[in-house]
Amino acid sequence: MIPVLFFLAAAATLAGALGVVLARNPVHAALFLVQTLIGVAVLFLLQDAELVAAVQVIVYASAIVVLFLFVIMLLGVDRAESMEDRVPYQRPAAIALGVILLVELLVLAGHEWATGQPTASGVPLEGGGFGGNVERVARVLFTDFLWAFEITSVLLVIAVVGAVVLARRSGQRGAPIDAPEGADEGDAGAAEEARV
């Protein structure tokens, strides 16, 4: 049963990934991305990572893809792009580099050190009286990685402030699009930071 599920999910993941790259329409690419993300979530489930699989579906396949689709619709870029390259030989060179990268990664994946010894300390996936998957992840996240966890909150605040400052409409309503962005940009940014 598990091998069948693995190959089904792997095929869905690979097909979705190829679809993201090959689809001319960005909306189709976003939907293929959903297919890949759900396939990866199934693969997470097959590897006893229940919490990560749930978060993958909730955060990635839902929130982030909806954000992508929202921007695609907002900007109206859902038309096919021109596939011609301004740099000659870019596409063959990119594919050749991709083949080299794939060969390198496969060689690394087959190496001995890539599948080395289990760590002596640390929370195992099963057994040891640590509870279920959620408890295990929480135990590691809020003990060993507490400092990194707090740092990520700072990162998110910076990202939110940056996004607000970047996407804020400068100037008054009806102002020409190419109007120079002056000193009010910095003032608004400072005000945003003060509010946060």
Added chain:
Amino acid sequence: MTLAALEITSSYYLVLAAMVFTIGAVGVLTRRNVLVMFMCVELMLNAVNLSFVAFARALDDVTGQVIVFFVLVVAAAEVAVGLAIIVAIFRRRRHATADDLRALRG
């Protein structure tokens, strides 16, 4: 059936992650639409997540799954800032292809 008797080791997952990562990298290099390039970056991040979980399984240590959360947070922050940059560019240029950003050259 021989397929049902096959044991799926972590090498299978690592090979799959390598393929997805490569597809994402080639996508970033070949596509011109900035949004699609972002999606390809998400593909690469997901491939890395997959190999983290595969190593967590292989080494029997839940730390690999915890790292996935940090990758998720960084990906979310990256998407928020990146999409804001795309919106800002689009407001000025009416296009969102990478070729239109050559004005950033020094």
